[in-house]
Amino acid sequence: MDEQSELNKLRQQIDSIDSQIHELLNKRASCAQEVARVKTQAFEQAQQFESDADKSSTQQLLFYRPEREAQVLARIREANQGPLADDAVAYIFREIMSACLALEKPMEVAYLGPEGTFTQAAALKHFGHAVIGVTQPTIEAVFSAVESEQCNYGVVPVENSTEGMVAHTLDNFINSPLKICGEVELRIRLHLLVGEGTSSDNIKSICAHQQALAQSRNWLDQNFPKVERIAVSSNAEAARMAAAEPGIVAVAGDMAAQQYSLSKLASNIEDRADNTTRFLIIGRESVPPSGNDKTSIVVSTRNKPGALFGLLEPFHRNGVMLTRIDTRPSRTETWAYVFFIEFEGHAEDAVVSTILKEIEEHSILLKVLGSYPRAAL
C-alpha cells in the first residue's frame, strides 16, 4: 500500500472512532443530566417535609460533588493501559465532567484577578474550562464572594514550595465560615516579560506579586541587581503594566504573557526547578469522604510547656500522617499563636474523629476547616 492510501485508511479509522466517542460523550452527558434530575426531585421532596423555619438553613441543591469527581479521576488513572499517559487521560476526563456539569448550570468560581493569574490557571485545572470565572481584586474579596453566595466556590493560594505559606490566606480562614472543599497544585514557571518598546537596555523597574519576586530573588539578584523591584497586587497586574509602559518588566507566567501579548526576555527564572504552589478550593458545604482525603484544622492552645507536643501526640499515637503545620499569631493576645495543621484522612473517619475530640478537650479553640479529596490532577 502506498503512503497516501495507508494514511487515508488510518484517517477513516480515526473518523469512525471519533463518531463513537462523540456518541458516547453525549450518552454520558444524558446520564449526568439524569443524575441532576434525580437530585432535584429528592431535594424538592425533602423541602416539602421541612418547616418554613428550617428552609432558610437548608443546604442548597448541589449538582457538583467533589468527592465523586475525585473518585472518577482516580478510577480513570488506575484503569489506564496507555499509550496515553495517566495525566493526559485524567485531564481529558476532567474536561468531560466539567462540560457535563455545565449542562445544568455553569458554576461560578471566584479567584484573584485580573485574568491571567496563576489562581485562574489553578481554578481551570481543578474545575475544567466550563466554569465561569469571576475575578476578584484581593484574597479577602474571594472569601466574601463565596460567603455572600455571589459565587459557588473560590480558589485561594495557600503555600508555595519555595516561599512557604501564604499568610494572608491562612488569616482569612480564622474568621471565615467557609469550608475547604478541595486542593490543587500548580507547577509555577516564571518568565521575565516585556511589551513592545522595552529591551534589556531600557529597563526601569521589575514588577510582580511579592510571591513571584521572592520565588525568583536569586535570579534577579544575579541578573538585575540594580533595577528597582516593585510588588504589585498580582502577576497579571504586573503584566498589564508591562504592556502599557515601556521600561516596565513583569515577572509572571505564560497565561499573563498571552493575555497581554508580552514577549519573554528570559524564561523559567524561578530559583527552584520544582517551584509549585498549592491552592485551596473554598465553598459553603462540607464534602463527604472520597476514600483518599485530607483534613485541615486550626487550633489554639494555652501557652504552657508541652502544649504543641500535646497537640501532635494523638496523631502519632493513632498513626495518622501530618502533611503540614504552620504557626500564625493569634491576633487576640501578644505572643499567643494558632496552629494550622493538615493531615491524612476525613473528619468522619473513626480514628480522625477520636483525635479531634481529644484535641478539642485540650485546646482553647478547634475549628475544622474542612475535609476534602486529595488533589487528583
Ligand SMILES: C=C(O[C@@H]1C=C(C(=O)O)C=C[C@H]1O)C(=O)O
Ligand atoms: C453526575 C454527577 O454529578 C456531577 C457530575 C459528575 C460527572 O460528570 O461525572 C460527577 C460529580 C458531580 O459533580 C454525580 O453526582 O454523579
